[in-house]
Amino acid sequence: MATKKPSRIDVKKTYKLYINGAFPRSESGRVFEVTAKNGDFVANPALASRKDLRDAVTAARAAESGWSKATAYNRGQILYRIAEMLEGRSEQFESEISLTSHTTPAKAKVIVSEAIDRWVWYAGWSDKLQAVSGATNPVSGPFFNFSISEPQGVVAIASSDSFIEFIDAIAAAVVSGNTSVVLVPGGLAVPAMSFAEVLATSDLPAGVINILTGSLDELAPWAASHMDIDGFDITGIQKKKHGALKEAGAENLKRIHSFGSGKTPTRILAFMESKTVWHSVGI
Amino acid sequence: MSFYGLVDGSEKSLIHFLDQLSGVDQVGAEARAAMLATRSIKTSSKKWAIETAISMVDLTTLEGADTPGKVRALCSKAVRPDPTDPTVPSVGAVCVYNDMVEIARTHLDSIGGKHVPVAAVSTAFPSGRASMEVKIQDTQDAIDAGAAEIDMVIDRGAFLAGNYGLVFDEIVKIREVCGDKAHLKVIFETGELVTYDNVRKASYLAMLAGADFIKTSTGKVAPAATPPVVLVMLEAVRDFYSMTQRRIGVKPAGGIRTTKDAIKQLVLVNETAGPEWLTPDLFRIGASALLNDLLMQRMKMSDGYYASPNYVTID
Numbered sequence: 001m002a003t004k005k006p007s008r009i010d011v012k013k014t015y016k017l018y019i020n021g022a023f024p025r026s027e028s029g030r031v032f033e034v035t036a037k038n039g040d041f042v043a044n045p046a047l048a049s050r051k052d053l054r055d056a057v058t059a060a061r062a063a064e065s066g067w068s069k070a071t072a073y074n075r076g077q078i079l080y081r082i083a084e085m086l087e088g089r090s091e092q093f094e095s096e097i098s099l100t101s102h103t104t105p106a107k108a109k110v111i112v113s114e115a116i117d118r119w120v121w122y123a124g125w126s127d128k129l130q131a132v133s134g135a136t137n138p139v140s141g142p143f144f145n146f147s148i149s150e151p152q153g154v155v156a157i158a159s160s161d162s163f164i165e166f167i168d169a170i171a172a173a174v175v176s177g178n179t180s181v182v183l184v185p186g187g188l189a190v191p192a193m194s195f196a197e198v199l200a201t202s203d204l205p206a207g208v209i210n211i212l213t214g215s216l217d218e219l220a221p222w223a224a225s226h227m228d229i230d231g232f233d234i235t236g237i238q239k240k241k242h243g244a245l246k247e248a249g250a251e252n253l254k255r256i257h258s259f260g261s262g263k264t265p266t267r268i269l270a271f272m273e274s275k276t277v278w279h280s281v282g283i
Numbered sequence: 284m285s286f287y288g289l290v291d292g293s294e295k296s297l298i299h300f301l302d303q304l305s306g307v308d309q310v311g312a313e314a315r316a317a318m319l320a321t322r323s324i325k326t327s328s329k330k331w332a333i334e335t336a337i338s339m340v341d342l343t344t345l346e347g348a349d350t351p352g353k354v355r356a357l358c359s360k361a362v363r364p365d366p367t368d369p370t371v372p373s374v375g376a377v378c379v380y381n382d383m384v385e386i387a388r389t390h391l392d393s394i395g396g397k398h399v400p401v402a403a404v405s406t407a408f409p410s411g412r413a414s415m416e417v418k419i420q421d422t423q424d425a426i427d428a429g430a431a432e433i434d435m436v437i438d439r440g441a442f443l444a445g446n447y448g449l450v451f452d453e454i455v456k457i458r459e460v461c462g463d464k465a466h467l468k469v470i471f472e473t474g475e476l477v478t479y480d481n482v483r484k485a486s487y488l489a490m491l492a493g494a495d496f497i498k499t500s501t502g503k504v505a506p507a508a509t510p511p512v513v514l515v516m517l518e519a520v521r522d523f524y525s526m527t528q529r530r531i532g533v534k535p536a537g538g539i540r541t542t543k544d545a546i547k548q549l550v551l552v553n554e555t556a557g558p559e560w561l562t563p564d565l566f567r568i569g570a571s572a573l574l575n576d577l578l579m580q581r582m583k584m585s586d587g588y589y590a591s592p593n594y595v596t597i598d
Contacts, residue, residue, distance in 0.1 A: 054589055061592075225588035252591065 015045040015189060017052055017213065018196035020059035021206025027051045032214065034187045037102040045189035048212035050222040053181065056210035057228050060154045060179040063207030068151045068177035070205075072127035078203055079123035079175060085198040086116050093191050097163055100187030115167040118263050122171030125268055129176055133269055137276070144279040149272040151177035152255065153230035156223040158183045158216050160236035163191055165261060169233050170209060172259075172267040178231070181210045183220065185236060189213035217241075224248035224256065231255040231271040286491050287527045292455070294448025297488065301447060304487060307479035307515055316510035319554055320547045329546070333581050334372055335561060336545040337364060340577070341402055341534065341569045343378040344598070345409075345502060353598075354383045355390045360596055362396035365578050368585075374574065375563040376432055378402040381425045388429035402432035402468070406457060409472075409501035411436040415453065422460045432466045433457065434498060437485065439475045447488060454492035468496035468534055473512045474504040482512055486519035496532035502569060507537025510551060517555035530559065536569025542580040545573055571598055 015031075016023040030047035046052075067075070086093070090112050098108035129149060137145040155173040157180055159166040166188060173180045184192040196211045212219065220237055223229055224245040234245055235258045242258065249256045257270050290296040324332050342361045344353060358377055365371040377387050377399060387401045403425035407413035413421075422433055435457050441449045454469055461467045469489035473482050489497050497516055500507035513535045520531045533556070535548055545568060552560045560566050575598070579590040 057589070222589070226591075227589060227594065228591035248588070251588070252593075 015043050015193045017046050017048055018211040019052065019056045021200065034100055034190055036099050042099055043190050045193065045213040048214040048219060050219065052212055053219055053222050056181040056212055057154060057226055059207035059210055060181050061228055063205055064153055064179045066205055067179055067208045075175065075177065076123050076126035079126065080120065082198055082202040082204065083116055083120045083123065085202050086119065089198065092194060096191040096194060100190045111163055115164045118164060119167050119171050121263055122175050125265060126175050129268060142281045144281055145276065147274050147276045149269065150275050152271050152273055154179055154228060155231040155233065155271045156181045156229045157233040158220050158236040161186050161188045163188060165235060166192060168263060169235060173233065173271055174208060176268050176272050178271055179208045181212065183216055184211060184213045185216045220245055221248055225251065227252045229254060234258045290491055297447050297451055301484045301487060304483055307483055309479055312479055312511045312514055316514045316551065319550050320510060322550045324546050330584055332546045332549050333542060333577050336549060336568065337577050338372040338375060339563045339567050340374040340574050341376045341378045341567045342374045342574060343569050343571050345380060345404060349380060349383060351386045354379055354386050358387050358390045358396060359394060361399050362391065362394055364574055373399050375567045376400045376402045378434065378569060381405055381421060384425050384428035384430045400431035401429060402434055403430035404434045406435040408436050409503045411438045415456065419456060419460055422457050426461065426465050430465055432468060433461050434468045434470055436470045436472065436501060439472055442485060451488055451492050454489055454494060458493035466495040467493065468498045469494040470498045470501055472501055472504055473499045474506045479511065479515050482515045483519055486516050490523050490531050494531060496534050498534040498536055500537040502537035505538065508535030508539055510547060513548060513551055514555055517551060521556045530565055532565040534567040534569055539568055539570050540572045541576050545577065
């Protein structure tokens with residue numbers, strides 16, 4: 001029997017997916033449970049299916065031409081805007097991370113500020129990449145010879161359960177002009193979907209970052225074999241499963257990499273291609 | 284001419300016939316089309332549906348920028364949609380502007396595509412705004428160049444103004460020009476006819492005047508082949524069959540871009556007109572981008588992993 005009248009009715013959040021700038025439920029209708037350290041219920045995020053992955057890849061591919069052709073300056077501005085939004089909601093992220101990854105509030109605070117700093121660090125690379133990675137190559141003939149780095153296209157990311165690595169992986173993939181489909185496991189789903197809300201309010205074009213929550217074991221093989229995904233960051237997948245994924249990705253020569261936890265520009269370059277142009281001189 | 288004994292060819296008898304048609308239940312038609320769109324078609328049925336849809340595609344290019352090269356490339360694709368897989372059927376027809384008919388016919392014949400007919404859009408496509416003499420000459424040109432199917436547009440202005448007799452006579456005259464050399468498809472541009480009642484009237488008007496096919500749209504106006512419009516037209520051909528024992532074909536065109544859309548259309552056909560209509564002789568889909576999506580879905584089914592547009596042609 002209720003003895004105390006609640007002051008107001010709870011307004012509970014439904015955790016959904018983030019595909020093409022919208023928040024749909026999984027087409028499968030499935031969810032999974034996230035709990036706090038003491039076993040208390042936290043949320044029921046959507047358990048994405050392979051068809052959600054398919055839709056997300058379609059959205060990412062459609063967004064690719066606009067995002068990769070946006071000026072580096074513009075991309076940097078939008079990514080910085082995302083950092084601003086993150087900063088404004090840092091308390092929400094701290095409490096969600098503390099709750100779902102079972103860490104202390106103090107530790108969660110460190111994680112969130114480090115994640116925001118990393119995001120800003122990667123955002124800064126947008127207009128410097130070309131200067132650092134591009135080259136004028138000396139050749140033995142009457143030619144100018146340039147190498148230019150270009151984004152690959154659609155990059156799938158199997159994120160680890162760390163919020164910092166989640167941020168690292170996304171920032172490194174999209175700063176160069178790739179679009180991405182991010183697969184998020186377990187309790188990270190809760191802050192990841194709040195991050196999707198940040199993206200939705202940051203002028204990021206729809207489809208550039210798509211976020212699917214659920215089981216990496218279920219989704220990663222479909223992403224690895226998907227012919228319309230050009231690169232796959234499998235940092236969040238156990239080492240012993242890397243071989244099978246790389247085999248599945250061989251059909252379209254997908255680049256499949258996993259990365260350590262430090263921030264590095266090589267992580268950006270891992271999903272870029274080098275285009276070399278020959279230009280005759282004196283004709 | 285007898286016009287199936289239903290009208291005598293005078294505008295008066297035509298108006299009398301069209302007036303006694305019942306109105307379309309708009310809410311009902313939309314609800315039924317939406318309900319049928321939820322049917323889930325899987326595995327072997329889906330494979331059959333994809334291949335049937337491929338054989339029903341009128342592969343179309345109707346751009347001001349069409350070049351002979353583009354038309355020839357389209358013809359090659361029409362004969363063998365997936366060059367890596369000879370088991371994929373040829374499409375239903377190639378649909379081009381009048382002046383491209385000869386190029387298309389010659390190329391199809393030279394690559395072993397004699398079985399693929401060329402459809403020409405005529406009668407001042409897409410607006411239909413020209414004199415009768417021009418429209419007849421337009422049609423004659425297409426037939427002389429080798430078109431086996433004529434996609435004519437009706438004069439929507441006359442139809443909306445209530446000049447049913449004028450629209451009827453135009454179709455009858457073009458039907459005479461076609462003779463036994465070409466099939467006649469009559470395009471309504473349903474997006475400009477506004478109401479389902481008008482779509483129903485136009486369907487009967489065209490069928491009485493001798494159309495072999497009734498077609499929704501030019502592809503130049505949106506909305507085009509929406510499921511409720513196709514539903515109304517399929518009901519018309521079904522009821523016309525029970526009146527006359529003659530089966531008229533239906534061709535939705537415009538806005539059908541994905542395999543899902545195409546399969547929804549096939550479900551509509553099966554559930555409304557009946558399985559007899561599930562043949563390229565009685566149902567076609569006017570499309571260009573659709574074929575690539577059908578091929579990609581077919582690849583997904585045979586390979587077991589998702590396909591990419593990088594492996595189908597850019598049209």
